[in-house]
Amino acid sequence: TFVVTDNCIKCKYTDCVEVCPVDCFYEGENMLVIHPDECIDCGVCEPECPADAIRPDTAPGLEKWLEVNAKFAPLWPNITMKKDPPADAEEWDGVADKYAGHFS
Numbered sequence: 491t492f493v494v495t496d497n498c499i500k501c502k503y504t505d506c507v508e509v510c511p512v513d514c515f516y517e518g519e520n521m522l523v524i525h526p527d528e529c530i531d532c533g534v535c536e537p538e539c540p541a542d543a544i545r546p547d548t549a550p551g552l553e554k555w556l557e558v559n560a561k562f563a564p565l566w567p568n569i570t571m572k573k574d575p576p577a578d579a580e581e582w583d584g585v586a587d588k589y590a591g592h593f594s
């Protein structure tokens with residue numbers, strides 16, 4: 491499966507949802523997540539993210555993100571159409587460890 495990671499937070503560009511063949515993105519207030527049971531591992535979304543926030547679960551150090559994606563995907567609503575990012579998305583793009591400031 492692929493996972494959405496830290497840099498999606500407060501960027502939420504949503505380009506990813508348009509290309510997913512199985513529509514397995516789910517939307518929270520500050521970020522999107524991928525449903526691990528629905529993702530078919532096609533990898534199409536990874537290069538589409540302008541914030542470079544999507545990774546294969548085989549990448550190192552992703553334990554926390556595997557947990558976050560698996561935990562919230564069943565709770566959040568499905569999103570299949572691109573929408574405008576937050577007005578301050580570019581200011582947040584690349585800020586380190588956004589998770590610590592917004593989820594804990």
Ligand code: SF4
Pocket residue numbers: 491492509510511512513514515524528529530531532533534535536
């Ligand atoms: Fe969707 Fe493919 Fe990305 Fe999985 S890897 S979330 S199936 S586009």
Ligand code: F3S
Pocket residue numbers: 494497498499501502503504505506507521522538539540541542543544
């Ligand atoms: Fe997030 Fe990138 Fe999708 S910023 S909403 S994972 S396009």
